[in-house]
Amino acid sequence: MAIFPIRTFPDAVLRTPAAEVPVINDGVRRLVDDMFETMYAAPGVGLAAPQIGVSLQVIVFDVGGGPCHMVNPVMLETSGSWTYDEGCLSVPERYWGIKRAGFARARGLNLDGEEVEYAGDELVGRVLQHEIDHLKGILLLERLPRRVRKQALRDLREEAFGLKGSR
Numbered sequence: 001m002a003i004f005p006i007r008t009f010p011d012a013v014l015r016t017p018a019a020e021v022p023v024i025n026d027g028v029r030r031l032v033d034d035m036f037e038t039m040y041a042a043p044g045v046g047l048a049a050p051q052i053g054v055s056l057q058v059i060v061f062d063v064g065g066g067p068c069h070m071v072n073p074v075m076l077e078t079s080g081s082w083t084y085d086e087g088c089l090s091v092p093e094r095y096w097g098i099k100r101a102g103f104a105r106a107r108g109l110n111l112d113g114e115e116v117e118y119a120g121d122e123l124v125g126r127v128l129q130h131e132i133d134h135l136k137g138i139l140l141l142e143r144l145p146r147r148v149r150k151q152a153l154r155d156l157r158e159e160a161f162g163l164k165g166s167r
């Protein structure tokens with residue numbers, strides 16, 4: 001297993017829709033292992049493969065119930081709404097109150113190629129929505145209200161390119 005550096009905004013891989021995993025082989029198993037190790041080391045509660053530079057549809061998460069993973073996950077259902085202070089390992093040390101569905105249900109494959117489903121309110125629903133967004137090249141910034149997003153993008157770009165003053 002290996003810990004990978006986590007790609008951060010504005011890395012283009014984070015904006016790129018990830019490809020479906022065509023076959024679950026040892027490479028995919030190793031990727032999932034590495035993603036767990038990287039996520040726990042960060043530490044974080046969820047990680048999508050593009051965040052370590054691998055543009056494939058794989059997510060891992062652990063919101064306290066143990067390690068979960070999904071290959072080629074698809075969202076089946078969302079409902080309700082819940083605003084929660086959300087962060088992302090790819091936009092480090094920033095949190096915004098983000099409104100998303102309260103409940104989410106997703107289906108994917110496990111490493112044995114069997115269908116698995118995860119569903120839940122609150123943190124489970126949140127992490128499913130957040131990580132599946134990553135696979136579409138969508139960052140949490142795009143879930144912010146327009147004005148907040150514009151300011152956040154300006155701040156992050158200034159920071160990323162070293163344009164920020166001493167404030």
Ligand code: ZN
Nearest residue numbers: 087088089090
């Ligand atoms: Zn994230």
